[in-house]
Amino acid sequence: MKRILIIILAVLMIAGCKCQAKDKQVLARINNYEITKQEFDEEFKDSAYGVSDTEESRKSFLENLINRKLVLQEAQRQGLDKDKAFLKSIERFWEQSLLKVMLDKKSKDVSLLKDASKREVEDAYDGWIDGMRKNSDIKIEYNLLK
Numbered sequence: 001m002k003r004i005l006i007i008i009l010a011v012l013m014i015a016g017c018k019c020q021a022k023d024k025q026v027l028a029r030i031n032n033y034e035i036t037k038q039e040f041d042e043e044f045k046d047s048a049y050g051v052s053d054t055e056e057s058r059k060s061f062l063e064n065l066i067n068r069k070l071v072l073q074e075a076q077r078q079g080l081d082k083d084k085a086f087l088k089s090i091e092r093f094w095e096q097s098l099l100k101v102m103l104d105k106k107s108k109d110v111s112l113l114k115d116a117s118k119r120e121v122e123d124a125y126d127g128w129i130d131g132m133r134k135n136s137d138i139k140i141e142y143n144l145l146k
Contacts, residue, residue, distance in 0.1 A: 008087075008094050028062065030069045040065070 049061035
């Protein structure tokens with residue numbers, strides 16, 4: 001579990017780091033955090049604000065983004081990013097996201113079976129799980145379930 005948390009924190013730290021490019025355009029600076037034009041454009045495009053790409057919607061989104069960054073900075077200042085419950089929720093999110101990506105990938109692979117019946121798809125999935133179980137070292141202490 002510690003290893004997972006370390007990996008998650010490393011990914012978050014890397015994602016939060018800004019590459020130092022000579023020609024980067026800093027749109028806004030909130031304390032020591034910079035929002036580049038590129039970062040803003042990517043987030044704006046993926047947001048509900050991006051449906052209506054006007055100067056007014058961009059300004060509204062920027063204000064909202066600044067407010068979010070301020071709240072996040074305050075949470076970090078208070079040490080909430082190191083809180084056990086927070087780290088556990090990140091771990092759960094990471095696991096759920098990874099499960100979804102893997103199951104989506106497997107679903108895509110199985111869907112390539114042309115004209116497969118529902119039963120054949122279920123059998124393919126069960127066979128995949130069985131194969132992973134057979135190739136894994138699993139030890140269960142059922143007496144601890146009592």
